[in-house]
Amino acid sequence: MKRIFCLLLAALLALPALAACETIVTIVSAPEQTAPQRPPCFPDPADDYIPLPDTENLAQGKPVASGAHTDVYVDRNVNDGKTDTYWESKGFPAEITFDLQGTYTVSTVAVCLNPSSIWEPRIQEIAVEVSPDGETFTQVAAPDRYQFDAATGNRVRIDFDPMPAAFVRLIFTLNSSSRTGGAQAAEICVYE
Numbered sequence: 623m624k625r626i627f628c629l630l631l632a633a634l635l636a637l638p639a640l641a642a643c644e645t646i647v648t649i650v651s652a653p654e655q656t657a658p659q660r661p662p663c664f665p666d667p668a669d670d671y672i673p674l675p676d677t678e679n680l681a682q683g684k685p686v687a688s689g690a691h692t693d694v695y696v697d698r699n700v701n702d703g704k705t706d707t708y709w710e711s712k713g714f715p716a717e718i719t720f721d722l723q724g725t726y727t728v729s730t731v732a733v734c735l736n737p738s739s740i741w742e743p744r745i746q747e748i749a750v751e752v753s754p755d756g757e758t759f760t761q762v763a764a765p766d767r768y769q770f771d772a773a774t775g776n777r778v779r780i781d782f783d784p785m786p787a788a789f790v791r792l793i794f795t796l797n798s799s800s801r802t803g804g805a806q807a808a809e810i811c812v813y814e
């Protein structure tokens with residue numbers, strides 16, 4: 623009898639606890655969200671990046687040729703779709719040519735470095751030429767100095783009048799970075 627009494631007493635003591643549990647359970651339905659969202663207090667740095675065309679990058683994965691490169695930074699790094707691999711020329715001027723494997727009416731070239739702020743701001747001087755056959759080239763963007771800055775994505779965009787091209791060549795003649803004596807590009811993109 624004493625044991626039964628103890629069991630009844632324990633059950634009675636547990637009832638308020640069970641009741642308390644029920645009162646703190648709150649069912650919250652998930653908000654409607656179809657894509658990742660960033661709170662306003664955490665702005666996306668990419669919002670300040672120089673915008674690039676959202677059309678196909680005609681240079682990616684295409685045959686590429688350049689002169690001498692520095693260390694392991696070969697030219698095929700420049701159109702592999704990764705900004706953590708890059709090409710670095712050995713000295714200036716530095717030419718790099720893409721075979722688009724077809725004729726396209728091109729109007730924009732982008733040169734990108736790694737967007738990490740470890741890559742400090744620098745200026746590179748770049749000209750752009752196009753060709754129908756890989757032998758005769760026409761300049762479409764005269765040499766100009768472009769500012770690379772992680773705050774704007776460490777990328778520059780060179781727009782020019784649309785021109786038919788099967789080959790696109792960039793000629794680098796200056797890099798203000800004190801860490802290298804050559805041109806640098808993590809990705810070079812070509813767009814119609």
Ligand SMILES: [Ca+2]
Pocket residue numbers: 699700701702703704705706707708808809
């Ligand atoms: Ca790359």
